[in-house]
Amino acid sequence: MDSEDDMLDANDVESIDDDFYSGDTGIESDDADANYDFDNDSDDSGDIMIHRPQQNYTILKEEDICERQEEDIASVSTVLSISRVAACILLRHYNWSVSKVNDEWFADEARVRQAVGLLEKPVAELPNTPEVICGICFESCPRKGIESAACGHPFCQACWAAYMNTSIGDGPGCLMLRCPDPSCGAAIGQDMINKLAHHEDKEKYSRYLLRSYIENNRKTKWCPAPGCDYAVDFVVGSGSYDVSCLCSHSFCWNCTEEAHRPVDCPTVAKWILKNSAESENMNWILANSKPCPKCKRPIEKNQGCMHMTCTPPCKFEFCWLCLGAWGEHGERTGGFYACNRYETAKQEGVYDESEKRREMAKNSLERYTHYYERWATNQTSRQKALADLHQMQTLHLEKLSDRQRQPESQLKFIIEAWLQIVECRRVLKWTYAYGYYLPENEHAKRQFFEYLQGEAESGLERLHQCAEKELQIHLNADGPSNEFNEFRTKLAGLTSVTRNYFENLVRALENGLSDVDSCGASGKTVNSKNAGGTSKGRGGRGKGSSSRSTGASRSDDGDTWSCEHCTYANSQSGTTCQMCFHL
Amino acid sequence: GFAGENKMSTPARKRLMRDFKRLQQDPPAGISGAPQDNNIMLWNAVIFGPDDTPWDGGTFKLTLQFSEDYPNKPPSVRFVSRMFHPNINRCYTSTKSYLLEVQAPPLDAIVNLGIFVVSKYAVASEKVYADGSICLDILQNQWSPIYDVAAILTSIQSLLCDPNPNSPANSEAARMFSENKREYNRRVREIVEQSWTAD
Numbered sequence: 009m010d011s012e013d014d015m016l017d018a019n020d021v022e023s024i025d026d027d028f029y030s031g032d033t034g035i036e037s038d039d040a041d042a043n044y045d046f047d048n049d050s051d052d053s054g055d056i057m058i059h060r061p062q063q064n065y066t067i068l069k070e071e072d073i074c075e076r077q078e079e080d081i082a083s084v085s086t087v088l089s090i091s092r093v094a095a096c097i098l099l100r101h102y103n104w105s106v107s108k109v110n111d112e113w114f115a116d117e118a119r120v121r122q123a124v125g126l127l128e129k130p131v132a133e134l135p136n137t138p139e140v141i142c143g144i145c146f147e148s149c150p151r152k153g154i155e156s157a158a159c160g161h162p163f164c165q166a167c168w169a170a171y172m173n174t175s176i177g178d179g180p181g182c183l184m185l186r187c188p189d190p191s192c193g194a195a196i197g198q199d200m201i202n203k204l205a206h207h208e209d210k211e212k213y214s215r216y217l218l219r220s221y222i223e224n225n226r227k228t229k230w231c232p233a234p235g236c237d238y239a240v241d242f243v244v245g246s247g248s249y250d251v252s253c254l255c256s257h258s259f260c261w262n263c264t265e266e267a268h269r270p271v272d273c274p275t276v277a278k279w280i281l282k283n284s285a286e287s288e289n290m291n292w293i294l295a296n297s298k299p300c301p302k303c304k305r306p307i308e309k310n311q312g313c314m315h316m317t318c319t320p321p322c323k324f325e326f327c328w329l330c331l332g333a334w335g336e337h338g339e340r341t342g343g344f345y346a347c348n349r350y351e352t353a354k355q356e357g358v359y360d361e362s363e364k365r366r367e368m369a370k371n372s373l374e375r376y377t378h379y380y381e382r383w384a385t386n387q388t389s390r391q392k393a394l395a396d397l398h399q400m401q402t403l404h405l406e407k408l409s410d411r412q413r414q415p416e417s418q419l420k421f422i423i424e425a426w427l428q429i430v431e432c433r434r435v436l437k438w439t440y441a442y443g444y445y446l447p448e449n450e451h452a453k454r455q456f457f458e459y460l461q462g463e464a465e466s467g468l469e470r471l472h473q474c475a476e477k478e479l480q481i482h483l484n485a486d487g488p489s490n491e492f493n494e495f496r497t498k499l500a501g502l503t504s505v506t507r508n509y510f511e512n513l514v515r516a517l518e519n520g521l522s523d524v525d526s527c528g529a530s531g532k533t534v535n536s537k538n539a540g541g542t543s544k545g546r547g548g549r550g551k552g553s554s555s556r557s558t559g560a561s562r563s564d565d566g567d568t569w570s571c572e573h574c575t576y577a578n579s580q581s582g583t584t585c586q587m588c589f590h591l
Numbered sequence: 592g593f594a595g596e597n598k599m600s601t602p603a604r605k606r607l608m609r610d611f612k613r614l615q616q617d618p619p620a621g622i623s624g625a626p627q628d629n630n631i632m633l634w635n636a637v638i639f640g641p642d643d644t645p646w647d648g649g650t651f652k653l654t655l656q657f658s659e660d661y662p663n664k665p666p667s668v669r670f671v672s673r674m675f676h677p678n679i680n681r682c683y684t685s686t687k688s689y690l691l692e693v694q695a696p697p698l699d700a701i702v703n704l705g706i707f708v709v710s711k712y713a714v715a716s717e718k719v720y721a722d723g724s725i726c727l728d729i730l731q732n733q734w735s736p737i738y739d740v741a742a743i744l745t746s747i748q749s750l751l752c753d754p755n756p757n758s759p760a761n762s763e764a765a766r767m768f769s770e771n772k773r774e775y776n777r778r779v780r781e782i783v784e785q786s787w788t789a790d
Contacts, residue, residue, distance in 0.1 A: 146609050
C-alpha cells in the first residue's frame with residue numbers, strides 16, 4: 009500500500025543526511041529529545057552496516073544474510089568440534105540461536121544428539137555382499153549405488169533422490185528431514201542433499217535454508233514491501249518499532265504493518281480489520297434500509313413519499329413506516345407521508361427493539377465514517393506529498409536553483425519541509441484511528457486529544473499550503489527576488505513549528521494522555537522544552553513495551569470492546585455484541 | 592499379466608508389482624489384497640477381523656488408490672464395507688441439505704392455501720456417500736516409503752482392536768467405546784455380520 013520504491017534514492021538523500029545535524033537550515037534536531045526521528049523516512053546512506061546513533065536495527069542484504077549464517081555455523085562447528093553440516097542442523101533446530109545451541113549441547117550432549125538426529129555411530133551395518141537390497145524399492149543394487157545417512161540404513165540413489173524430491177516439494181519441513189526408516193531418527197543434512205538430490209531440489213533446499221535464517225530467528229524479519237529482498241535485524245526493547253528499509257519502505261517491525269507511531273499495534277490491527285470488514289456494509293444496510301415485507305430484500309428509500317414499490321419480480325407495494333401492504337393505507341391512515349398505524353404502534357413500543365438497533369447502527373456508522381474519511385484523506389494527501397517530494401528532488405530543485413540563482417545546498421529547507429509534511433501526514437492519519445478507539449466517556453482525555461490534534465492539524469495545513477502553493481510562485485518566477493528569502497524564513501519557521509506540535513501530540517499519545525490531569529482540559533500548551541514532559545517521554549520510551557500498553561488500555565478494559573464477528577464497538581460491559589448478538 | 596504392460600517402467604508400478612508378489616508369496620495372517628484387473632494403481636483388499644475379538648469372523652473390504660508418487664506418498668485407503676470404529680469415517684449414503692432461495696408465493700395464495708411461509712428458503716436434499724476413510728497416522732503424516740501394502744493392511748488390522756481415542760473420525764463410536772463397551776461390542780458384531788452379505 010505504501011510502497012515507496014524508487015521514491016528516495018540513497019544517492020539523493022546522502023548529502024542531506026550529512027548536513028542535517030550541522031544546523032544549516034536552522035532546524036532543531038536534538039535527537040536525544042525527539043520522540044520520533046523522522047530520519048526513519050529518509051533513506052540510509054549506502055553503507056548499511058553503520059549503526060547510527062539511536063538506531064536499533066540493521067538492514068541485511070542477501071549477501072549479509074549468507075555471511076552471518078556462515079559465521080554462526082562456523083562458530084558452532086568450532087566450539088562444539090563437529091562438522092559444518094551437523095552445526096547447521098543444530099542451529100536450525102534451535103532457531104539459529106548460537107547461545108541456545110551452546111547451552112543445550114554442553115548441558116546434555118546425548119539428549120541433544122538424540123533429539124536432533126545426530127548419531128555418532130551407525131545403527132545398521134551393510135552386509136558384505138557385492139549387491140545390497142534398497143530398503144525402499146527392494147531391488148538389488150551394486151554396493152557403490154547405495155547411500156545411507158549416519159545410521160547406515162541403505163537406500164539406492166534413485167530412491168534417495170525421489171524421497172528428497174517429495175520432502176523438498178512439501179515445503180520448508182525438508183530442513184528437518186530424517187532417514188526414511190520410521191524407527192530411525194537420523195538427520196539428513198545439506199551434504200546429503202547436495203550429493204543425491206535433483207538440481208532444482210538442491211537450489212530449493214538452499215533457499216529454504218536461507219529463508220529459515222530470517223524466518224525462524226526471532227530477531228529478524230523480512231521487509232514486507234513487495235519485491236524487496238532485504239531483511240531487518242532488530243534489537244527489541246530500545247524504543248520505537250519503526251524501521252526504514254533500504255527500499256524506502258517504512259514499517260513497524262512488531263506487526264509488519266506500515267509505520268504507525270504513535271498508535272500501538274493492536275489498535276492498528278483492529279482499525280485495518282474494521283476498514284475491510286464486511287460488517288460495515290451490514291451496518292449500513294441495517295441503518296439505511298428495511299426488508300421488503302414480501303421478498304425480504306433490503307430496500308433503500310430514495311423519495312419522500314411513504315408508498316414503496318419493490319422492484320420486479322416482486323413489485324409488492326407497502327408502507328415504509330409500518331411495512332404493511334399499501335392497499336390498506338390512504339387518507340384514513342394518515343395519507344402518503346405519515347402513517348397512523350406506525351405512530352400508534354410506535355407509541356406502544358412495538359418498534360423499540362429494532363429501532364434501537366437501527367439507531368445504534370446509524371450512530372456507530374456515522375462515527376466510524378467520520379474517522380475513516382479523515383484517515384483516508386490524510387492517506388491520500390500523504391501519497392500526493394510523496395509524489396511532490398520526489399518531483400522536487402528530481403526536477404524542481406535544479407530548476408529553482410537556476411531561477412533563484414541559489415546553490416542547491418541553500419535550498420534544502422524545501423526538501424526538509426516536504427519530508428516533514430510526509431511524516432506529519434502519516435502521524436495525523438493514525439491519530440484518527442486513535443481517536444476512534446478513545447472511549448467517549450473519557451471527556452478530559454478527549455478534549456485534550458482533540459486540542460492537540462487540532463493544533464497539529466492546522467499547523468500542518470499551513471505548512472502544506474505554503475510548500476505547495478507559494479513554492480509554485482517562486483518556481484515560475486523569472487528571476488531571483490527578495491521575496492524568496494522571506495519565503496525561506498516562513499517555510500523553515502512553519503516546518504519547525506509544525507514539528508513541535510507533532511512532537512507534543514506524539515508524546516502525549518504515547519503517554520496515554522496521562523498528562524491531562526496535570527495540564528488541564530484545554531488552553532495550556534505542552535511545550536517540548538517542558539522538562540517534565542520530556543523526561544516522562546524518555547522514561548516511557550525506555551520501558552519499551554509497557555509504554556505501548558498504556559495506549560492500548562482503552563481497548564482492553566471493560567469500557568469498550570470490538571466484536572470479533574462484526575467489529576461493532578460495544579460500549580457496555582457484557583459479553584454479547586449489541587449488533588450481531590455474537591458472544 | 593496386466594494390460595498395458597509397457598507402463599511397467601515407472602518406479603511406482605515396479606514397486607507395486609513387488610508388493611503384490613510379496614503378498615502372494617508371504618502373506619501376513621488375516622489380510623489379502625490384489626490390484627484390479629487392468630489397473631495396478633487401484634487395489635481391492637480384505638481384512639479379516641482378528642480372532643477372539645468382537646471383530647472375529649468379519650471380512651472387511653477396502654480399496655487402496657495409489658499414485659505415481661508411491662512409495663514416497665501413501666495411498667488413499669477407504670473401507671467399502673460398513674464399519675463401526677472410532678477412527679473410521681462412517682460409510683453410508685447420507686443426505687446433504689442445501690438452502691435454496693425461492694420465489695415467495697403471492698400473499699393471497701398463502702392465505703388461501705394455508706401455507707406458512709417463514710422465510711424465502713427451501714431445503715433441497717442430495718444423497719452423498721461418506722467416504723469410509725481411516726484416521727491412521729502412518730497413512731498421513733507418519734508415512735514412510737519403507738511401508739508396503741502388507742504393512743499398511745497389517746496396521747489397519749491392528750487398529751481395529753486398538754483404536755486411537757485422540758483422533759475420532761466417528762464420534763459416536765468413540766464415545767461408546769469409552770463409555771459403553773458392551774453396546775460398542777454389540778454394534779461391532781452387527782457390522783461383522785453385515786460384512787458377510789454386503790458386496
